[in-house]
Amino acid sequence: MEAFKTLTSRAIPLPVEHIDTDQIIPARFLKATDKQGFGDNLFRDWRYDKNNQPNTDFVLNNGAFSGQILVAGTNFGCGSSREHAAWALAGYGFKVIVSSFFADIFKGNALNNGLLPVQVSEDFLQSLFKQIHKNPSIELCVDVQAQSIEIIGTDLRAEFDIDPYKKTCLINGYDDIDYLVSKRAAIMAFEAK
Amino acid sequence: MVKTLFDKVWDAHLVEQMDNGPSILYIDKHLIHEVTSPQAFQELEDRGIELFRPDQVVATADHNTPTLDQDKPVKDPLSKKQLQQLTDNCHKHGITLYGLGHEYNGIVHVMAPELGITQPGMTMVCGDSHTSTHGAFGSIAFGIGTSQVAQVFASQSLLLTKPKTMRITVNGTLGKGVLPKDVILYIIAQIGTNAGTGYFCEYAGDVFAQMSMEGRMTVCNMSIEMGARGGMIAPDQTTFEYVQGRPYAPKGEAWEEKLTHWKTLPTDADAIFDKEYFFDAKDIAPMVTYGTNPGMGVKIGANIPESEDASFAKSLRYMGLTPGQSLLNHPIDYVFIGSCTNSRIEDFRVAANAVKGRQKAAHVVAWLVPGSKQVEAQIEQEGLKTIFEAAGFKLRQPGCSACLAMNEDKVPEGAYCVSTSNRNFEGRQGQGARTLLASPLVAAISAIEGKISTVDAYLN
Ligand code: SF4
Numbered sequence: 001m002e003a004f005k006t007l008t009s010r011a012i013p014l015p016v017e018h019i020d021t022d023q024i025i026p027a028r029f030l031k032a033t034d035k036q037g038f039g040d041n042l043f044r045d046w047r048y049d050k051n052n053q054p055n056t057d058f059v060l061n062n063g064a065f066s067g068q069i070l071v072a073g074t075n076f077g078c079g080s081s082r083e084h085a086a087w088a089l090a091g092y093g094f095k096v097i098v099s100s101f102f103a104d105i106f107k108g109n110a111l112n113n114g115l116l117p118v119q120v121s122e123d124f125l126q127s128l129f130k131q132i133h134k135n136p137s138i139e140l141c142v143d144v145q146a147q148s149i150e151i152i153g154t155d156l157r158a159e160f161d162i163d164p165y166k167k168t169c170l171i172n173g174y175d176d177i178d179y180l181v182s183k184r185a186a187i188m189a190f191e192a193k
Numbered sequence: 194m195v196k197t198l199f200d201k202v203w204d205a206h207l208v209e210q211m212d213n214g215p216s217i218l219y220i221d222k223h224l225i226h227e228v229t230s231p232q233a234f235q236e237l238e239d240r241g242i243e244l245f246r247p248d249q250v251v252a253t254a255d256h257n258t259p260t261l262d263q264d265k266p267v268k269d270p271l272s273k274k275q276l277q278q279l280t281d282n283c284h285k286h287g288i289t290l291y292g293l294g295h296e297y298n299g300i301v302h303v304m305a306p307e308l309g310i311t312q313p314g315m316t317m318v319c320g321d322s323h324t325s326t327h328g329a330f331g332s333i334a335f336g337i338g339t340s341q342v343a344q345v346f347a348s349q350s351l352l353l354t355k356p357k358t359m360r361i362t363v364n365g366t367l368g369k370g371v372l373p374k375d376v377i378l379y380i381i382a383q384i385g386t387n388a389g390t391g392y393f394c395e396y397a398g399d400v401f402a403q404m405s406m407e408g409r410m411t412v413c414n415m416s417i418e419m420g421a422r423g424g425m426i427a428p429d430q431t432t433f434e435y436v437q438g439r440p441y442a443p444k445g446e447a448w449e450e451k452l453t454h455w456k457t458l459p460t461d462a463d464a465i466f467d468k469e470y471f472f473d474a475k476d477i478a479p480m481v482t483y484g485t486n487p488g489m490g491v492k493i494g495a496n497i498p499e500s501e502d503a504s505f506a507k508s509l510r511y512m513g514l515t516p517g518q519s520l521l522n523h524p525i526d527y528v529f530i531g532s533c534t535n536s537r538i539e540d541f542r543v544a545a546n547a548v549k550g551r552q553k554a555a556h557v558v559a560w561l562v563p564g565s566k567q568v569e570a571q572i573e574q575e576g577l578k579t580i581f582e583a584a585g586f587k588l589r590q591p592g593c594s595a596c597l598a599m600n601e602d603k604v605p606e607g608a609y610c611v612s613t614s615n616r617n618f619e620g621r622q623g624q625g626a627r628t629l630l631a632s633p634l635v636a637a638i639s640a641i642e643g644k645i646s647t648v649d650a651y652l653n
Pocket of ligand 1: 255256301302321323532533534592593596
């Protein structure tokens with residue numbers, strides 16, 4: 001996994017609540033046996049119409065907005081445990097998702113793919129939406145070490161929680177498999193009990 | 194020290210607790226299927242790690258399988274490839290696979306309990322969020338992502354932060370025609386789709402104590418729809434009777450030993466939960482959902498609520514419904530009785546009982562998809578198939594089918610489908626499809642009436 005310390009980027013607003021993983025990546029795209037290419041079908045049914053023409057109302061098709069940060073409504077990533085959702089978001093180029101609430105499994109899946117879920121208060125989230133809509137070219141800075149997110153050039157700043165172990169993993173680019181394999185002796189001792 | 198059911202099972206599987214960090218939890222059983230495992234096998238390969246405990250992994254093919262002509266080659270080339278890859282991976286790593294056509298094949302959350310793989314006091318995982326189903330036996334069972342599938346392959350363990358515990362108590366007696374599905378749809382409508390996030394939920398009280406194992410599975414299955422990672426019900430005589438004698442169940446002395454242990458699992462009398470909810474069985478009635486998340490449900494006959502919320506309005510627009518409207522007598526086009534929520538024998542018995550001697554409405558397409566080969570065989574043996582066919586219903590072969598519409602079983606755009614599955618998300622049953630979640634009884638009756646109807650006239 002790639003190490004992730006800080007990110008400065010513009011942000012894309014998607015103020016829809018309860019975005020489930022079926023919207024992030026519909027089931028009909030889950031037939032692949034590798035992790036590549038999911039970004040092309042991210043939010044497929046919102047992004048394209050029936051005839052595969054880009055849906056101009058949808059924010060990813062709106063040239064005014066760009067960036068590696070997605071700002072989304074509350075309860076992001078609910079529903080299916082499909083990690084394909086994290087692969088699709090990462091594959092599209094997102095590094096950070098900001099919301100006021102994340103579903104459990106999605107949060108874990110995201111972190112396992114170096115995609116950082118940043119949970120902020122509903123108030124802060126609404127201010128972000130407002131600011132980004134007012135001026136789509138403003139930039140956000142996310143600092144993993146300081147556990148902070150801010151809009152550059154404003155006093156809009158918030159801190160976020162992250163599990164200390166996961167923080168270390170993210171900053172150093174480690175992942176859980178390496179750690180668990182290093183623990184096999186303890187696991188075998190447990191089995192012998 | 195007093196403990197909850199969850200704490201007892203968790204503590205018994207704790208390998209190590211990091212200071213100020215996650216725990217290493219040992220996993221007894223790992224279930225896999227074709228959709229969320231290929232990338233995990235690839236991960237092992239890329240890192241040159243061998244699969245640690247292949248004997249504790251069981252595989253089935255379910256998500257992406259056809260429900261017609263299962264004896265013939267799979268037509269869709271991508272599905273075919275994914276299924277072949279599962280077969281190859283299982284073969285290579287020495288994993289037991291109950292693949293397409295096998296007498297034990299079925300939806301992972303139907304076939305595993307049926308075979309006795311699921312047992313009280315276990316830790317179980319699967320790359321599928323509805324793994325919560327298995328909590329019905331008093332096990333800690335939850336869905337994981339593909340990275341975690343690889344972790345379990347590599348170490349038979351997971352790094353986890355201990356969730357908080359909540360308890361939902363429902364006392365009293367359910368009215369006639371009120372099924373376990375109505376209970377869980379009611380609970381989610383009351384507490385919302387993220388009330389359980391960060392929690393493991395125990396269901397307690399008269400209603401669950403009196404429920405069959407099938408019913409308990411329906412309830413625990415949908416725990417994830419209120420955000421909880423898993424649901425649990427204390428094992429009791431009903432549980433033990435269900436498990437005993439199944440192919441994977443312990444036998445002889447081992448059975449007695451297990452039984453003694455299982456009886457110690459229920460939550461201690463004074464145990465404290467981080468959060469509690471209480472409901473009364475008499476407030477629960479047959480339910481139907483009107484929106485695009487499982488919390489958007491009402492009693493049949495009640496009006497869809499009014500709300501200023503933009504996401505709510507978007508949802509109703511998708512559904513072609515309006516606030517204040519009642520769904521009673523709303524015409525429907527499709528009925529799907531299936532999925533890991535409601536595709537067990539009991540569900541088909543309820544449905545058959547309602548349709549017996551009646552005819553399906555001509556304009557309704559009704560799919561009955563058993564959860565496993567064993568359920569399929571039972572439907573035939575018990576004569577239910579004859580009842581269904583006489584009523585104009587089509588029985589298909591087992592699989593996830595229209596629950597997630599990964600195969601050909603898709604509901605067309607704009608069509609209303611009364612479904613016994615667990616998710617009414619936009620496009621879940623096909624692009625533009627409109628899903629109305631309900632019990633198998635409501636679904637069967639709706640197929641007959643051709644519209645959403647009350648169950649009263651069908652209760653004898
Ligand atoms: S039946 Fe539906 S919810 Fe259940 S495992 Fe299959 S796809 Fe998932």
